[in-house]
Amino acid sequence: MSVELISTSLRIERNETFLSLDDYLNIVILSGQNGFGYVSLSTKERVFYWYDLSTTIYTSQFSSDKTIKDAKFSSNGIYTAAQFNDTDIEILNTKDGKRIIQTTKFKSTKGTVILGFYFISTSLLIITNTSLELYQIIANGDNIQCKLVKDTKIKIQSFIYSSKSGILLSYGGDKNNSIQPYKFTSNYIEKLPKFAIESSTLLDINNLYITLLYGKTYCIYGDNTQISFYEINPETVYRTQVIQLILPGKNNIQFVDNLIIVHYNELSVVYDLKMLKEDFPISAIPMVYKPSPSSPSTTTSDGSSPSNGSSPNTSSPRSGATPRITASSSSLLLQQRENAQQQQQQQPSLYARTWRYVHPNYIFDSATGQFFEVRLNYEKIAHFFQVDIADKIIPFLQQRSTQSAKQALLAHIKTMVEFKKDTLESFGKIFDSLNHDLRIMTGKNNTLMLQKHLTAKKMDSNTGATSTMGSRLNHSLGNTTPRTSGQNNDEDEDLMGDVQTRQETNTPAARGSDLNIGSTRRLNQSANNTITTPPPTQQQQPSTGFLQQLNRSPTLTSQSIRSTFTVSEGEEIGGMQKPPMVMASLSRAPTNIIVNSEDLFEHVFNPIYEKIEEELKVNHIHQPHQPQPQQTLILKSPTKSSEIDSRYLISIITEYLRSLNFSHCGISDKIFTLLLSLFINNNMFSQLHQFLQYHVVEDSPNIAYKLLSISETYPPALQLSLDMFKRLQMPNVIIHTLLEKKQVLLAIRFMRSTKTKCDPEPILRIANESSDNNLFFVVYKYFEDNNLIQGVANCEKYTTIYKKKFNETLSLD
Numbered sequence: 001m002s003v004e005l006i007s008t009s010l011r012i013e014r015n016e017t018f019l020s021l022d023d024y025l026n027i028v029i030l031s032g033q034n035g036f037g038y039v040s041l042s043t044k045e046r047v048f049y050w051y052d053l054s055t056t057i058y059t060s061q062f063s064s065d066k067t068i069k070d071a072k073f074s075s076n077g078i079y080t081a082a083q084f085n086d087t088d089i090e091i092l093n094t095k096d097g098k099r100i101i102q103t104t105k106f107k108s109t110k111g112t113v114i115l116g117f118y119f120i121s122t123s124l125l126i127i128t129n130t131s132l133e134l135y136q137i138i139a140n141g142d143n144i145q146c147k148l149v150k151d152t153k154i155k156i157q158s159f160i161y162s163s164k165s166g167i168l169l170s171y172g173g174d175k176n177n178s179i180q181p182y183k184f185t186s187n188y189i190e191k192l193p194k195f196a197i198e199s200s201t202l203l204d205i206n207n208l209y210i211t212l213l214y215g216k217t218y219c220i221y222g223d224n225t226q227i228s229f230y231e232i233n234p235e236t237v238y239r240t241q242v243i244q245l246i247l248p249g250k251n252n253i254q255f256v257d258n259l260i261i262v263h264y265n266e267l268s269v270v271y272d273l274k275m276l277k278e279d280f281p282i283s284a285i286p287m288v289y290k291p292s293p294s295s296p297s298t299t300t301s302d303g304s305s306p307s308n309g310s311s312p313n314t315s316s317p318r319s320g321a322t323p324r325i326t327a328s329s330s331s332l333l334l335q336q337r338e339n340a341q342q343q344q345q346q347q348p349s350l351y352a353r354t355w356r357y358v359h360p361n362y363i364f365d366s367a368t369g370q371f372f373e374v375r376l377n378y379e380k381i382a383h384f385f386q387v388d389i390a391d392k393i394i395p396f397l398q399q400r401s402t403q404s405a406k407q408a409l410l411a412h413i414k415t416m417v418e419f420k421k422d423t424l425e426s427f428g429k430i431f432d433s434l435n436h437d438l439r440i441m442t443g444k445n446n447t448l449m450l451q452k453h454l455t456a457k458k459m460d461s462n463t464g465a466t467s468t469m470g471s472r473l474n475h476s477l478g479n480t481t482p483r484t485s486g487q488n489n490d491e492d493e494d495l496m497g498d499v500q501t502r503q504e505t506n507t508p509a510a511r512g513s514d515l516n517i518g519s520t521r522r523l524n525q526s527a528n529n530t531i532t533t534p535p536p537t538q539q540q541q542p543s544t545g546f547l548q549q550l551n552r553s554p555t556l557t558s559q560s561i562r563s564t565f566t567v568s569e570g571e572e573i574g575g576m577q578k579p580p581m582v583m584a585s586l587s588r589a590p591t592n593i594i595v596n597s598e599d600l601f602e603h604v605f606n607p608i609y610e611k612i613e614e615e616l617k618v619n620h621i622h623q624p625h626q627p628q629p630q631q632t633l634i635l636k637s638p639t640k641s642s643e644i645d646s647r648y649l650i651s652i653i654t655e656y657l658r659s660l661n662f663s664h665c666g667i668s669d670k671i672f673t674l675l676l677s678l679f680i681n682n683n684m685f686s687q688l689h690q691f692l693q694y695h696v697v698e699d700s701p702n703i704a705y706k707l708l709s710i711s712e713t714y715p716p717a718l719q720l721s722l723d724m725f726k727r728l729q730m731p732n733v734i735i736h737t738l739l740e741k742k743q744v745l746l747a748i749r750f751m752r753s754t755k756t757k758c759d760p761e762p763i764l765r766i767a768n769e770s771s772d773n774n775l776f777f778v779v780y781k782y783f784e785d786n787n788l789i790q791g792v793a794n795c796e797k798y799t800t801i802y803k804k805k806f807n808e809t810l811s812l813d
Contacts, residue, residue: 001283002377003261003268004290005350005363010039010371012364018371019070021358024163028371029071036071036082041373049080049092074119079137081124086113089126091137093144100144105151106131118161121186123149127168129156132182134189150189154180162210165217167192167232169210177203179219181232195237197221198228209359211255213273214399220260222253227260229273243271244279252357256376257400261361263287265351270376275396282396287350287374348372378408394430398437398592406593410603417652418608424655431659437592439663597660597668605653605674612645613681650678657696672697676706685714692720699724708737731756739766744775748782761794768798773805 012018012030019029019036027038030048037048071082081091087107092099104126106112116127124146126133131153135146157173168182177199181192197203201223209220210232219230219237227243245251245262252263259282260271269284354367363372378400381393397409413430416422653675660667675697679688691697692707704724711718718737725733731754738747744767751758760783767779780802783789789799 001270001379001381002285003270003283003287004375004377005287005348006373006375007291008041008362008371008373009044010041012369012371014369016369018356018364018366019068021362022073022163023360025073025075027073029073031068031071036068038071038073049082070116072117072119075121078139079119079122079124081117081119083114083117089114089117089124091124091144091146093139096142098142098144100146102126102135102146104128104131105133105148115156115159116161118163120166120184123186125184127156127159127161130154132156132168132170132189134184134187136187149187152182152189152191158205160205160208160210165210165212167210167217169208169219171203171205171208175202179208181219181237183234190234192232192234193236195219195230197230198239199223207253209253209255211360213255213258213260220253222251222262224248224250227253227262227271241273241276243276245269246279246281246284254357254374255360256374257402257405259376261374261376263351263357272396274399275392288377289347289350291347376402376404378402378405379411381408381412395433398433400593402593406595406599407603409593409595410599413600414604414607417604417649418611420648424651427652428655428659431656432663434595435659435663435665438594438596438665441592441594442665597656597666597671600656601668601670601674605649605671608649609674609678612649616681646678646682650675650682650684653678654696667698669698669700669702672700672703673706676703680710680713685716688714689716689720692724699727701728701730704728704730704733732758739763742766742770744770744779748779752782757788760788760792761798764795764798768801776802777806 010028012028015033017031019031021028022038025038026041028041029038030036032048035048037046039046067084069083069085071080073080078094079091080094081089083089087104089102090099091102102124104112104114106128109130111129112131113129114126115129118125118127120134122137124135124137126135131151133151134149136149138145138147154170155172156170159168159170161168166184168184170180170182172178172180177197178194179197180194183190183192197208199221203221204223207222209222211218211220213229217232218240219232221228221230225245225248227245228239229241229243230237231240243260246269247264247267249264254261254263258272260273262269262271266286267284268287270282272282275282348365348368348370352365352367354365356364356366358364361374363374364370365372378397381397393412394409397405397412400406417427653671657667657671657675675691676688679685679691697703704721707717707721707724711721718741722734722737725731725737731750734750735747735756735758738744738750739762744763747763750756763779764776764783767776770776780789780798783795789795
């Protein structure tokens with residue numbers, strides 16, 4: 001595991017000043033010589049507001065000498081505010097350009113100075129050295145009004161504020177290091193219990209932080225020797241934990257993915273509150289620089305360097321650079337070498353003195369103007385854990401929320417399975433833990449969709465629109481209402497005939513089969529019988545072929561709901577450029593990574609299966625050729641070790657299926673297909689039959705086609721596939737399969753029982769080629785009686801054949 005310094009492709013120009021980072025909106029707020037604005041860290045789009053003193057409007061064409069001390073933006077993108085002096089805040093409505101100057105309530109008090117201000121929804125919090133003032137911003141017609149909702153008199157020397165938690169920690173400068181916390185909403189100020197920071201030295205506000213770790217809000221204070229954690233609750237604030245630093249000295253603390261990173265001059269140490277053992281860190285290695293793919297130093301395929309946030313084929317209007325196109329491969333190679341040298345020269349100096357550590361995990365280099373992000377790479381995480389806590393690697397990675405941690409988790413599980421590092425019971429506990437998080441997150445997502453549905457239903461008076469929304473909701477939540485096939489009449493004929501590959505009638509599958517082509521019982525014994533099927537996992541494909549859908553399966557993805565940041569295009573209003581809207585929507589964000597069956601198939605089970613298959617092929621090539629019986633199409637494992645590996649993988653996948661069913665989580669169709677392939681490769685047909693009989697393997701078109709493909713090797717698989725096709729309500733595939741087996745009469749009876757219509761030409765052709773006049777007579781009369789042959793151009797010749805064969809016979813009678 002390493003600490004990486006990632007370039008964000010954001011460079012602050014020399015005529016710009018970095019003001020602050022709004023981690024709630026994910027924007028960097030800047031000020032220029034004559035204005036202020038922000039840069040989105042997600043879209044890299046710059047939005048600036050210039051102020052002209054003579055016209056008192058915000059525009060992009062004039063300039064002024066007014067110095068901007070600070071600026072903020074509301075979460076709904078409607079308002080922005082800027083501070084130009086010690087007692088006034090100017091609020092701008094970005095929609096119509098109207099503005100208002102809000103003065104602090106205690107401006108008349110000598111020495112009153114605004115220390116900071118923040119937007120809380122549509123309210124504005126102003127923090128002075130003598131008070132806390134909360135104003136509600138009201139758009140009244142053409143004017144903006146600020147109504148004082150709540151104020152509190154308090155002496156404040158310094159403070160820190162968290163926009164995500166809405167908590168402010170004020171420090172009055174006393175020797176007891178007393179901290180007074182406040183909790184803010186859009187219309188209320190809640191005073192929390194006062195507490196004191198336990199430190200041998202006078203409190204330094206720069207070493208005080210507010211962050212969220214494992215779902216709890218902490219006030220964290222760090223000095224040169226230790227880090228203290230104070231849990232903030234509405235009733236009390238108390239110190240929960242202290243980390244004694246392994247390296248005393250000046251440091252900077254940052255927080256990434258519920259972990260604490262302590263930066264020294266040449267080293268970065270990572271701690272975890274849940275895995276502390278005698279204050280021993282998880283890792284302690286130097287930071288590594290990793291350029292971002294969109295960083296200015298990264299070269300494109302043509303050798304050019306894209307500008308900030310722009311695509312490789314377009315130039316940034318700020319830089320004025322144009323992409324260079326080389327004419328020959330030699331010049332392209334030379335240019336790539338030059339760009340590589342330039343990239344090496346542009347690599348920042350790590351742990352520079354000009355670095356400014358920005359909470360929670362950003363670094364601003366004031367010398368170069370570059371803005372970096374600090375991330376954690378969990379690759380080779382097992383190397384950083386002690387031997388006696390190696391079993392905690394998966395719980396540790398499971399509590400992370402980044403893609404890097406997810407990849408490391410899947411890689412570690414793959415290694416454990418591949419080298420059999422644990423027991424089957426231990427794997428079951430791992431799978432139960434993963435599926436528990438998956439079920440919780442799926443439930444949260446379904447709850448959110450249900451809330452949206454109820455809100456839409458309450459606001460929408462149109463019954464039709466409401467029912468449409470309800471049907472969409474049922475589909476999104478995975479409607480498990482059993483589907484029933486159409487009721488059949490009592491006149492349904494028996495499915496007679498014998499198929500050479502049918503299953504023995506005394507087997508459990510034959511006794512419980514829905515469609516037994518080797519028995520003489522009815523297709524549906526009662527008109528009230530229903531066929532229960534699971535929810536469809538994908539749309540049914542046209543049944544023009546039997547195996548074309550074998551590799552097609554649904555993709556199960558976990559929808560992680562996060563806070564989003566969107567920017568809409570600006571428009572011109574009254575001669576003023578309307579700024580893009582900054583929208584921040586609050587929603588639940590997952591605290592743990594989510595691993596579903598699709599992830600385990602792609603990164604764990606399928607790679608191991610492919611490796612086993614490769615080993616079998618290599619061993620088969622090196623062994624002397626041994627002729628196999630012609631009827632055996634399955635490659636049996638040539639070595640004992642490979643066969644054991646296959647069977648071990650079967651047991652692991654079976655345990656994973658048990659855990660998924662126990663947690664009521666969705667299962668990817670690929671898992672079932674892989675399990676069937678393992679059964680087939682190991683000639684474990686009886687186990688395959690049992691899994692299908694007891695519905696361990698769910699019905700799906702892919703599984704049915706897979707069974708159909710092995711019907712020549714394992715004859716009972718034909719009966720199993722036809723039963724599954726019937727439960728899936730895919731009668732056309734059944735009819736085509738019966739026709740391939742030359743079971744024309746059985747296909748006709750199935751068409752009559754299910755009232756299925758299909759093209760009569762191929763059925764008449766097969767009946768005619770069979771040289772069985774009785775069969776051709778029955779087939780032709782069926783289509784004729786049901787008016788399915790009249791007007792069909794391809795069937796005229798069969799009408800002629802019918803008259804030629806049977807008109808003479810009838811005349812003799």
